[in-house]
Amino acid sequence: MEDTYRRIDADPEFHALSKRRSRLSWALTAVVAFSFYLWIFVIAFKPAWFAQTLGPDTVLTVGIAGGLGVIVLAVTLTGIYIWQANQHFDAQNRKIVAHAQSEPQT
Amino acid sequence: MKKLKQLPLLFGLGLLAWAGSAAADVATALHNMFTLPADTSAINTKAVAMFFGFVIVSLGITFWAAKRTKSTSDFYTAGGKIGGFQNGLAICGDWCSSAALMGVAALIYSTGFDGLIYSVVPFGAWPLMMFLLADRLRNLGKYTLADIVSVRMARVPSRTLVSSASLAFVIGYLIVQMVGAGTLISNLFGLNYEMAQVIIGVLIVVYVAFGGMIATTYVQLIKAVLLLSGATFIVFLVLQKFGFSMNGLYQAAVDNSPLKVGVMQPGVLLPDPVNAISCGVMLILGGAAMPHVLMRFFTVPDAKEARRSVAWAASLIGYFYLLTFFIGYGAIAFVMKNPEFLDAKGVIIGGANMAAIHLAKAMGGDLLLGFISAVAFATIVAVVAGLTIAGASAISHDIYANMLRHGQATDAEVMKVSRIAALGLGVLGIVLGIAFKGQNIAYLIVLPFTISSTVFFPVLFLSMYWRRLTTTGMVTGGWLGLASAIVMLVVGPTIWKDIMGHPEALFPYKYPALFSISISFVTMIVVSLLDKSARAKAELASFDDQFVRSQTGLGAEGAVQH
Numbered sequence: 001m002e003d004t005y006r007r008i009d010a011d012p013e014f015h016a017l018s019k020r021r022s023r024l025s026w027a028l029t030a031v032v033a034f035s036f037y038l039w040i041f042v043i044a045f046k047p048a049w050f051a052q053t054l055g056p057d058t059v060l061t062v063g064i065a066g067g068l069g070v071i072v073l074a075v076t077l078t079g080i081y082i083w084q085a086n087q088h089f090d091a092q093n094r095k096i097v098a099h100a101q102s103e104p105q106t
Numbered sequence: 107m108k109k110l111k112q113l114p115l116l117f118g119l120g121l122l123a124w125a126g127s128a129a130a131d132v133a134t135a136l137h138n139m140f141t142l143p144a145d146t147s148a149i150n151t152k153a154v155a156m157f158f159g160f161v162i163v164s165l166g167i168t169f170w171a172a173k174r175t176k177s178t179s180d181f182y183t184a185g186g187k188i189g190g191f192q193n194g195l196a197i198c199g200d201w202c203s204s205a206a207l208m209g210v211a212a213l214i215y216s217t218g219f220d221g222l223i224y225s226v227v228p229f230g231a232w233p234l235m236m237f238l239l240a241d242r243l244r245n246l247g248k249y250t251l252a253d254i255v256s257v258r259m260a261r262v263p264s265r266t267l268v269s270s271a272s273l274a275f276v277i278g279y280l281i282v283q284m285v286g287a288g289t290l291i292s293n294l295f296g297l298n299y300e301m302a303q304v305i306i307g308v309l310i311v312v313y314v315a316f317g318g319m320i321a322t323t324y325v326q327l328i329k330a331v332l333l334l335s336g337a338t339f340i341v342f343l344v345l346q347k348f349g350f351s352m353n354g355l356y357q358a359a360v361d362n363s364p365l366k367v368g369v370m371q372p373g374v375l376l377p378d379p380v381n382a383i384s385c386g387v388m389l390i391l392g393g394a395a396m397p398h399v400l401m402r403f404f405t406v407p408d409a410k411e412a413r414r415s416v417a418w419a420a421s422l423i424g425y426f427y428l429l430t431f432f433i434g435y436g437a438i439a440f441v442m443k444n445p446e447f448l449d450a451k452g453v454i455i456g457g458a459n460m461a462a463i464h465l466a467k468a469m470g471g472d473l474l475l476g477f478i479s480a481v482a483f484a485t486i487v488a489v490v491a492g493l494t495i496a497g498a499s500a501i502s503h504d505i506y507a508n509m510l511r512h513g514q515a516t517d518a519e520v521m522k523v524s525r526i527a528a529l530g531l532g533v534l535g536i537v538l539g540i541a542f543k544g545q546n547i548a549y550l551i552v553l554p555f556t557i558s559s560t561v562f563f564p565v566l567f568l569s570m571y572w573r574r575l576t577t578t579g580m581v582t583g584g585w586l587g588l589a590s591a592i593v594m595l596v597v598g599p600t601i602w603k604d605i606m607g608h609p610e611a612l613f614p615y616k617y618p619a620l621f622s623i624s625i626s627f628v629t630m631i632v633v634s635l636l637d638k639s640a641r642a643k644a645e646l647a648s649f650d651d652q653f654v655r656s657q658t659g660l661g662a663e664g665a666v667q668h
Contacts, residue, residue: 001661005651008658018657025237032233039226044382047372050219058353059360061370063219067226068428074229075424078236082417085241090410097658 007100014096021089028077035073039066152476154295160328160484161309167324171317178507178520181318182249182499188323188405194418199326200399201228201423202333203489204286204482206430211465212458214434215441218369221434225427227386231393232423236416239394242570242656244403244412250496251397251562252504255569258645258652260577262509267584269504271561272397274588276497277534278554279398280490284539285550287486293456294463294479303539309487311532314494315525319405322491329481329488334422336466336481337429343469344436355432358439369438381615388552388619392559395566398496409659437461440468494531501527549600552617556595560587560622568630570656573649576642579634587626594618 008014042049043063050063179185188196213221246254252268284303291302313321348354356370363369403412441447441454447464449455454464466478502524507515515523542550561584568575595601597612615621634642655661 002651004660005654008654008660009650014654014657018653021657029233029237033230036226036230040223040230040386043223043372044379051367051371053370059356059367059370060353061219063372064222064356064370064431067222068431070226071229071424071427074232075420077233078417078420081237082413085413086410093658097660 004097004100008096011096011100013092013099017089017092017096021085024081024084028081032074032077035070039070042066152472153479154476156476156480157295157483160332160480164309164321164325164328164484164487165312167328168313168317168321171320171324174320175316175318178249178503178517178524180320181521181524182495182503183401183404184319184323186405186407190406190411190414191418192323192327193402193406193411193415194422195330196323196326196405197399197402197415197419198422198426199330199333199485199488200396200402200492201419202330202426202485203283204290204485206426207333207337207433207485208290208459208462208482210427210430211434211437211462212460214430215437215454215461216458217373218363218365218438219371220373222431225430227389228393228423228427230386230390232420234390234394235400236420239400239566239570240403240412240416241409243400243566244406244409245656245659245662246570246652247400247404249401249404249503250499251400251566252500252508255565255580256508257655258569258648259575259580260641260645263577263581265504265509267561267581268565269500269509271557271584271588272500272504273497275397275554275557275562276493276500276531277538278550278557280493280497280531280535281538281542282550282554283486283490283493284535285542285545287483287490288539288543290459290482290486293460294482299543300540303536306487306490307532307536307539310490310494310535311529313487313491314498314528314532318524319495322488322495323402323405325484325491326488329484330422332481332484334426336478337426337433339474340436340462340466340469340478341429341432343474344432344440344465347440352432355435355439359435362442363438369435380620381617384615384617384620387623388555388559388617390559391563391623392555392557392619395558395562396554397500397558397562398492400562401496401499408662433462433465436469437465441465444468490535494528494535497531498524498527501530552600553595556591556617556619556622557588559619560591560626564623564626564630568627570652572631573646574634575630576634576637576639576645578637578639578642579630579632582633583626583628583630586629587622590625591618591622594621 047063050061050066052062054060054062054065175181177185210221210224213224215221243254246257250269251272252265255264255268284306287306288299288302291297291306292299295302297305313325317324344355345352348358359369360367365373402415406412406415441461441464444464447455447460447468454460456463463475463478463482467475470477502520506523507513507520511519564587565580565584569580594613594615595618598618599611599614599616602608602613603611
């Protein structure tokens, strides 16, 4: 097993894949964290922004819509990550592992 | 090293002694248990019938699961054979405790908009768990969190830290659930508090000791289905009253609430930025690293199924928290001015925690009330079962099999210890539940979340993402963080001032997480960087292998055998 790990580690394809995967993870984390903290910080420091109603004949406020938005965004981005991982990352991963295992044992 | 090994044992004994003295009045407790409440008309027969229905079905499942629980792998992780969808439902079950249904509704009922913050907070924690931890955890893990850490770190010190913290987490969370459950069940079914503790304790021991992870998963699954369908049905009935106009519902809430339009606007929940940020960090990092939830990633066959389960869990939990937006405001619209649910002074009967339950009665009469009561009961039982199996795994797999027997114990021996541990935790839950009767449990939830955010998150994150982490650094930082968290909690406003009655708290903040997490992270990093031992060099060198495994899943437990 250790030999296979070394061979995978020496494969530039593997590091390219890891980088793509981690770039996506961190980007999505940043987007969710940003929208979440934006919502929280507006509540803490600028509550008046969220107190406005969405229109003249509704009592729904910007704050409530924003809260619903954060939840929907988090769930949607999860979907995107999983779709990416299942569509692309897994296939590339299998190729890298198969390649490393097919090489003659040293 | 010898001394370290004794720590969890000493810790457990200390806790037992403390629990024993707290429950000194056993006779009173026993007497209360077998005395019916004075007002037997409070017993809701439909609720009791549905409650028995749930108990019978769950015991049937346990019987079925017991025949399939042959090895330790079956016991801890259901043999890694749970499908992504089922596991997603079960994670949803673990995540949405009774606090999610009744607590969030209660907060919205009493504070309006500010209560919504608790509906949105989980979505700050989820991404961390999904994007940064889920895949790697599945690829590195076996049965417990300690397994992940000991892929690269020295076995005994790392397991001592993680398993002790897991037990402290489980016991802290268990108290919260048991006390909440006792109060809830005595309100709902007219049962007395002590009897409720015993019923829950016995059910949990049966589920976990005999049915292991398979029974626990299916109990979670049923509970999640019941919770989601019950909540959906209430929201459907609420919206129907307004011709499915969301604005109609919120208008009615505005008209009914003493806050008027204030019920739709941010209030004064976050007056102190340090406390607010500390509380937020605690909920987010702590929520992302709870052992009984992360353990669920080991019940699926591979990283792909782990991701599928996260997708399902995220969608279902998202859907559930969207419903709480309607349930909370529905309670304002239909409960707040309804004399049926108010006492002589106009205060809601049973406290704000009953808001969601009263709403069920207002919408669907006794039948829906009975159904939602049974759901609330199932919710508690399922979460306690999840906690118990996490605790039993820490005791039998980490402490017994790996630390005391150094991996030399047979499967049968470990199974026996697991079952005894489940029994012990069940009894401890009952004793602590009775000892803490009538206590303010809101502060107790701070302990498990502080532990989770101070120990589990830094340990998992750094061991998977940071090459330079060494055992010495991790263990020093983890223990120091844990100790500082406990000290700050004890000398903080809640315990030192409110409970012990000192005039001023020695530590000014209710939520020490921000400080204890910083201590934990900084110590881990500094000590690791200073660590020049031979062991540290070996651990550094093994990072590459761990990294390849965490990324590819090659060599992962339950993956294709080579």
